[in-house]
Amino acid sequence: MTMARMTDVNVTDNQNVSNDEVETAGADVRRVAIELPSISVAGQLTELGKTVGEVRCENPYVVAENVDVYYGDNHAIQNVTLEISKNEVIALIGPSGCGKSTFLRCLNRMNDSIETARVTGNISLGGQDIYGKDLDPVALRARVGMVFQKPNPFPKSIYDNVAYGPRIHGLANDRAELDEIVHSSLERAGLLKEVKDRLEEPGTGLSGGQQQRLCIARTIAVNPEVILMDEPCSALDPIATARIEDLMDELSEDYSIVIVTHSMQQAARVSKRVAYFHLGLLVEVDETDRIFTNPQHKLTEDYITGRIG
């Protein structure tokens, strides 16, 4: 008798839970439904969650399948599927708050440090599930480097900035090897000529553009497989920006680069493919030329022609 009653209670509880979930999901759809028409045309809602263009690519290295990200109750990214191949530069564009940075931070699990963040779906790197139980985020971040919006060198010497990654991961066996890593990283970041006589000076004493290149040198010193760049030039002047863009071009020979940018020109200059995000949805992905000359989706067209964003 007692058992039966308890089972009854459980069943009711389960029903409550599932009802709640349905309601929450419904709320999200409603919110999108309210926000979208104000910017866009009617009739878009039927295509919600369906990305136009080509999300797949040849030789995919980073594969995101049906990724959803929640910050507490906020559904920041909805059902995003995207493949990134080796040695490719892909630009993520979209208006502020569309989730492109959030998506970027999923790729090296930087969202882990935000307590309310929750990621569902699958992301794999070279076939390995990066949210899998057997994967340590520390090892992942050594393989997926990141360059941030604001140059953030450590308040240490230029040398120590670059040597920090190799040191903590034990990449160099002795001082000579470490010197070699530091020099080659600075060289590849195009900074060696400017700083080779003052490696012991603080990295924070450099100019903004130099600091950002120092951060790139610091990232490639660990020899990652993928480099994530979150608006790396937004704090820099056009000359420094041009240098970083040239650098990206060179680096793409060895690394996959995912860059978030607000500058359409920059996306057009540096990337092979472009992904357009809008309110947490991946609206369109395609070859850069196609996106900028012949966008398939109305929202993409509105954004690149400057009507929104």
Next chain:
Amino acid sequence: MTRKLTTREKLEAGLKRRRRKELAFQLTGMLATTVGIVFLGVFFADLLGKGSSAFVQTFVKLDVEFTEDVIAPGGELDLAFADFDGLVRDALRAEFPAVSGRSERRELYKLVSIAAGYQMRDMIAADSDLLGLTETIWVPASSTVDMFVKGNIDPTLDEALRPLSDAQLAWISHLQNSGRLETQFNSALFSNGDSREPELAGIKGALMGSFYMLIITIALAFPIGVAAAIYLEEFAPRSRWSDLIEVNINNLAAVPSIVFGLLGLAVFINWVGIPRSAPLVGGLVLSLLTLPVIIIASRAAIKSVPPSIREAALGLGASEMQVVFHHVMPLALPGMLTGAIIGMSRALGESAPLLMIGMVAFIVDVPGGFSDPATALPVQIYLWADSPERAFAERTSAAIIVLLAFLLLMNLAAVILRKRMERKW
């Protein structure tokens, strides 16, 4: 119909009032600062005026003959029982041969401190060849003579109302005229423990007590406080529990210090059984007292480390532990140390909790370790302030000056540490 005012006219109409308000605010601020500075000046002037005289002490020059008959009758010298005071008395009588009669002589002997006898003993103990020789020695005068020389006793008062008789005043002026009375640096103040005789009383015992306590406090409170702050700030999950802990830490910082003394009495002395009056208990109690201060300061210092530095390190693949120890700690350390030093100076100036754990006792010996009975500098001040002798009043002020000097030094160290270790980013 009135003309509508333009924006510029509206602006100018209100401008004068705004400027007036600003001026009034600035004047109030200046007034408050001036009042503060004036009070501080009065306090320091008063303290220095009263206390500086304690750093010197009146000494009397005596020709002492180390007569064998007095200190080693029958050729046997026993340091513990020999009559060294007798040597001093003989020397005084030799200086004033006219003095006769027991009561007159007794008055004469009162000119010199009982410390003179100890001084003779120490000299003989150091060098027994002195036996039979005559030496000219400066010995401390008694505290009443000292007070008279420093101008704290009015010789024009009626004889019955002052601690020195007419005869004594005459002897003092004789000594002064013959150059046998002068004031010298009061080394006893820094080399002796407490005493009932003001001219013998020093602050060394209290200083050592405070020193041992602070060692325990810094050794316990700093590592525990910093570790707690790092855990709470970097690792602890945000939950109702961590909120509760935070509220309680903030409350602990505001708990009256005497309550910590009662806690120490109940837990460390009655329950654990550590001896009372020991710097060990004092240090433990003061650690509890300073822990919340250090935790709060350290958390603020950790919070002020820019998140971009953490992100940079995390993005390179540093573990959370490495982020904390390689990047957050070095940047937060100046703030943590400042908090620790401010906590320490609070602990140094604390007297109330020490009263509860028996550190208020009259202790003559200078403590030599963490479990010896001891007192602390602020408690010593409290004890001396209670003493009726005039000479203790100036020593109270002198002890306060020493305490303030240490507090100033510690705060200065905090400022210098912060300036030197602060890094720009």
